Amino acid sequence: MVPVSRPRPSTVAAILAAPAALLIGFALAGGWVGTPRLSGGGIADALEYNAGPHPGYRRAHAKGLCFTGRFDANGAGTALSRARIFAKGSYSATGRFSTGGGNPFATDGRNVFHAMALQITAPDGEIWRLAMDHVPIFPVATPQAFVELQRATKPDPATGKPVPAIMKAYLARHPETKAYQDYITAAPLPDSFANGTYYSINAFRFIDSAGATRTVRWSFVPEATFGALDKTKLARLPADHLFDELLHRLARGSVRWRMRVTLASPLDRTNDATVQWPSDRRTIEVGVLNIDRAGPEEQGACRDITFDPTILPRGIALSDDPLLAARSAAYAASFRRRAAEAPGPSAIGKALARGE
């Protein structure tokens, strides 16, 4: 009889390990196991659920106006990143100021994000898109929590506020959103787009010409003197107060922000936009943004741009923050929807047409 040699258990395990690893890899990548990745359309649905339908407009930050200007790099950024726009020089900039929320005709008299979106173009045509808010932290750390937040904060038509029981249950699951609410309730609210500081909130990675990588956040700090809106009188503000104020201010001259890059220490969390880094982190000023013109979206270049923060030049890369991929997917879904719908005039365009 021919002797039968049985494979040893360790050999069987080794043979099975490769296909099993492959299968697990496919399952993870395909989202069959673990936390499934949200689609941009699913996130846009949640934003529409919250704000109601406003066809033709952005599904978030719906109220805005376009601006143009330039970014003057002082050259210091080249020590951190090989991005062409950090080389000393002047680069064209176009962007959009907006207020948070999905209603393009909402009043400016609300305690919400003021925001600046920006596109800086290098001489070779390479672009960098940035979308920033006037607060240094975000209410949620994950795309799943973002969708939950949109659902929980849908205003009750009877009161115009979220349903208290739904909100209470949400906040019990998300103390990070409660911390954000406490922050924005207490923080002063800029009385102009021109005197707000705008933050990247999410972390990114800068790669220098030697290939060294540093994790950073950045902010645009205004040269204009800070003034705060009286939060007890927000309901009495004219509906387009912030936008009108900016147009009047620009008629008198340009407005400027200093761009500061903050380097993370190895202790800092790079994947959690709800947590601010300590204020003693090393900061390097890399240039000045100068804005000299603004106007309604229907007359400007910004309306048909998505300020997707993952559109980055060589020398800047994504961090491990899970919000970034979700933002990219959601901005694209929002753009696909609004581009296919006929956008009406913006709030600012309407007011100007009325001669206000």
Ligand code: HEM
């Ligand atoms: C999961 C997290 C987030 C989601 C799903 C989200 C979603 C969106 C969407 C759908 C738009 C409209 C895009 C378009 O139609 O062009 C938008 C706009 C915007 N978002 Fe976000 N966002 C997120 C986080 C953030 C964060 C962390 C910031 C600030 C750092 C931010 C700042 C902005 C700004 C400034 C705009 C207006 C851009 C413009 O003027 O075109 N977003 N967001």
